[in-house]
Structures are given as structure tokens and as C-alpha cells.
Amino acid sequence: MTLPPTEPTGDPNPPEPFDTATAAPPSEQPDQHLDGNAAGGVLGAIFAFEMTMAVATCDSCGTTNPLGADMAYMYGMGTILRCPTCDTALIRLAHVQGRYYLDLRGVRVLRIAAETASA
Amino acid sequence: MERTALPGRLTWQFGEVVALRPETARTKSLTLALPDWPGHRAGQHVDVRLTAEDGYQAERSYSIASPPEEARVMLTVERLANGEVSPYLTDELRLGDRIELRGPIGGYFVWEARLGGPLLLVAGGSGVVPLMAMLRHRAAIGSHVPTRLLSSFRTYDDIIYREEIDHLAATDPDLRVAYALTRAQPPGWTGYSRRIDAGLLAEFAWAADQRPLAYVCGPTPFVELVATGLQSLGYLPERVKTERFGPTGGA
Numbered sequence: 001m002t003l004p005p006t007e008p009t010g011d012p013n014p015p016e017p018f019d020t021a022t023a024a025p026p027s028e029q030p031d032q033h034l035d036g037n038a039a040g041g042v043l044g045a046i047f048a049f050e051m052t053m054a055v056a057t058c059d060s061c062g063t064t065n066p067l068g069a070d071m072a073y074m075y076g077m078g079t080i081l082r083c084p085t086c087d088t089a090l091i092r093l094a095h096v097q098g099r100y101y102l103d104l105r106g107v108r109v110l111r112i113a114a115e116t117a118s119a
Numbered sequence: 120m121e122r123t124a125l126p127g128r129l130t131w132q133f134g135e136v137v138a139l140r141p142e143t144a145r146t147k148s149l150t151l152a153l154p155d156w157p158g159h160r161a162g163q164h165v166d167v168r169l170t171a172e173d174g175y176q177a178e179r180s181y182s183i184a185s186p187p188e189e190a191r192v193m194l195t196v197e198r199l200a201n202g203e204v205s206p207y208l209t210d211e212l213r214l215g216d217r218i219e220l221r222g223p224i225g226g227y228f229v230w231e232a233r234l235g236g237p238l239l240l241v242a243g244g245s246g247v248v249p250l251m252a253m254l255r256h257r258a259a260i261g262s263h264v265p266t267r268l269l270s271s272f273r274t275y276d277d278i279i280y281r282e283e284i285d286h287l288a289a290t291d292p293d294l295r296v297a298y299a300l301t302r303a304q305p306p307g308w309t310g311y312s313r314r315i316d317a318g319l320l321a322e323f324a325w326a327a328d329q330r331p332l333a334y335v336c337g338p339t340p341f342v343e344l345v346a347t348g349l350q351s352l353g354y355l356p357e358r359v360k361t362e363r364f365g366p367t368g369g370a
Contacts, residue, residue, distance in 0.1 A: 032339050034363045038180055040224040041166035044129035053226040068227025069360075 036070035039079050042093060043067070046100055049112050056081075059108040060088040067091075129224065131168060132156075133217045137191060142279045146245060147209045148184060148195045151218070159187055161256035162229040162249045162334065162362075165194065165222030169204055179204040180364075182248040182336075183223065184280075186255035195279065197245040228334065228362045231256070236264035236332055237325045241315065241345050243271050243337025247279050249362060250336060254294075258287055267295045269323050271315050271341070273302040297323055315341075317348035327353030336362040 036052060043051035052068030063085040070090060071082040078094030083106070092103040104110070134151030141147050164182045179202075185193035198209040212218070230238065230253040238257075240250040247270050257264060268288075272278045278298060288296040299311035299319065311319060325331035333354060335345045342363045349359050 034339070035228070035361055037164075037225045037227050037362055038364075040164075040227075041129060041178075041180065041221055044224055045221065046128065048128050050226040052224075052228075066227050068225060 033071040033073050033082070035068060036066070036072050036081050037068040038074060039072045039081060039093070040068070042079060042095065046093075046102070047112070049114070051112070053113060055111040056090055057108040057110075058083040058086060058088055058090060059106050061086040062108070129221045131219050131221050133219055134192065136212055136214055136216045136218065138193075139212065139214060142195055143277050145209075145277070146195055146197045146279055148193050149208060149212065149218075150185070150191050150193045151220075152191055153220075156190070156192060157223070159183055159192070159223035160226070160229045160231060161186055161252040163223040163225045163252075164249065165192070165220045165224060167194075167204060167208070168219045168221075169207060170219070177203045180224070182252070182362075184248045184251050184255075186252055186259045188256065188259040195245065195248045195251075228336070228360050230332075230334060232260055232262045232264065234332060236266060237329055238264050238266040239324050239331045239333040239349075240266065240268040241270070241320075241324075241333065241335045241337075242268070243315070243341035243345075244273075244277070245279060246270075246335075246337030246341070246362070246364070248336075250334060251280050251284075253334065254284070254287060258291070263293045265293050265325075267297075267323065267325065269297050269299065269315060269320075271299040271301060271337070274300060275303075275305045275308070315345060315348075317351050320345065320348045321352060324349065324352065327355075330355070331358065333359045334362075335359065337364070339363040 040052040052066060054067050055064055056067055057064045061083060063083055065084065067081060069084065071084050073080045080089050081091040082089055088106045090106040094101040132153060132155045134153040136149055137152045138150035139147060164180050166178050166180050168176055168178045170176045181194045181196055183192055184195045185191065196205050196208045199205045228249065240253065242250050250268065257266065284296055288294050297310055299313060299315050300308065301314050304312050313319065331354065333349055335342050342361045346359055346361050350356060
């Protein structure tokens, strides 16, 4: 999921909403976002906490959600988590040549449960 | 005084393929033995990483199908025609092969008994995989949380885990199951023959005043439609958990 397909999947039939594969690459489907849950792997590689249950307050509109409930846009270049209410980019994350780049300017407060169990 | 254990960052580990089972023509279940597996919760996923000889790497997310009660981890993978990862996992992988993964991932799209219900599970295609982990977990602990599963597939033969789900439903009065077949139906089909929309949800889903807890998993447009439909029925947004997967497949 973190890499775009190298070529469009070749279903000759137009995609229908319930098909599990769709025909066009993400670039032609700007709204093919995932849930923040999908970014749990890369966030978990950086932070020592279960980050999909970490709660972020959007710096733009003040809405507060678990990261798992935000919108995730995942491309080869990296991942963007957006506020589901106002679309502000909360977190931008790229992994380039052994370094993680993390831009958190869209987040006013990030609340992380320090206990493991149920976050 | 003991220190509180931190979960630690996720790292890559290798799992050995100990069982392979075709589920449908396009899906296969892989069971992995993972020596360093810390255990998981129903609904979580893993990231699988393949590395080519030239160092090129591709990662995809796959939901865990097995319940936390089982030590070995089962993934069910749908083969996407031009996928980079799924054709390898479904066609090339052999018993004894090792694959690299990290997990378990996610605490948001998780169900366990203490979260209660009534439970509504809605799946589009291979979106049924993490919901199956929830059903298996529920059965393993003998939970009587009232549960309804509504899943959509193209044809009868595309229904993943059909025999197991039908068996669970036949032996559990607290579990009700319905399938929607969107492309073709076998003769005498008594299930739904249309796509899941707000009207079908109104027929099958719990009424909102029962404060149901809903988990919806499938391709993005499917999840959008179902989540919107449930909210129009009065479901509370914070009690509708969604897991979308994109055109590259995976969880």
C-alpha cells in the first residue's frame, strides 16, 4: 500500500464500487485515500507507541481524532495524513535514503497513550 | 518496582510459511510461524516487504485473518492481476519459504469482547479478512455479542471463508450473516442480488437506537458508501470504524 502500482491494473471492465481492484492508478483517483490506520506501520517504525490510537488536534479547525480515523494518502514518496473534517495536512512523512522526514505543522497537539494495552 | 513495559518500535521480522490454502480462485491464505511474534488483536494488520535481488523493495499491508488465540498468523491475500506483491504471495510462495513483515499494526480498527456490541460487520470483497479475525476471536472466547455480518462479492465462488462463516452462523443464534452478490447469482440464490447501499443497510443492519458498533472494510468507494449509509441511518460516527484499501490491494 505504501507504493503505487507500477502500471494500471488491467481490468477491461470499468471499475465498480464493490470490486476489490480498480483500474486506474492513484494519480487518476485523487480521492483514493485510505484510513490513518494504514500508516500505522511506518508510524510504528518511528514511534515506540501504537500511533493509530494517538489523538491529534487539527491546527486549522480544532477537530480531534485518533490518527487511525484520519485520511491517509500513501504514495511512493511518502504518506500524508489529513484531517477528515477540513482536509488540512496534519502529518507529512517521507522515508528517503535512510532518513525519516516528519512535518507535523498541521497538528496542534498530539496526545499519545504511554501505556501499551488499549492505548 | 517494575517498569511499565513499552511496546517498542516496530521492526521487520521473518516468518516461515507453514501452511498454504486457496480460499477462492483469486485468494489464498498463508499461515506463518513467527518466532518473535508478540501476539495480536482482531482487526490488526501487518506490512509485508519483498526485496528484489537488486535491492528494490515493495511493501503492502495485509490484514490478519487468524484470531489472537492462535499462535500462528494467517494472512489472506487477494491476487491482483498487475500487482507487485500479491502475485508473488499467491503464486510463487512455497511451504518453508520465509517472508519479511512487521506488525501487528493498528489499535483503531480492532474489536475485542470488552468493546461489546451489537456488532455490525460490513465487508466488500477481501475486506472480509479482518472481520473474519473478529468473528474467529468472538467464537474462540464464546462471546454472545449479537453480531451481523453483511458482505459483498461479485459471484458465489468469490465468497471468502464461505463454509466457515456459514457453519458459524448455523451454530450460533447470536450471529446473522447475509451475502450480496453483485455480478452473478447461482440458481435458487436467496441472498441479496444487489450492491450494498443505504436501502440494503436499512434492511439488514441494527437500528441506530441499539447503539451498534460497526466495522466496515473494503475498497475506498465501498467504504465511503457504507459509512455514509450508516450515518444516514443514525449511526454515531465514532462507532463506525473504517478500513479502506486502495487499488494496490492489501489490508
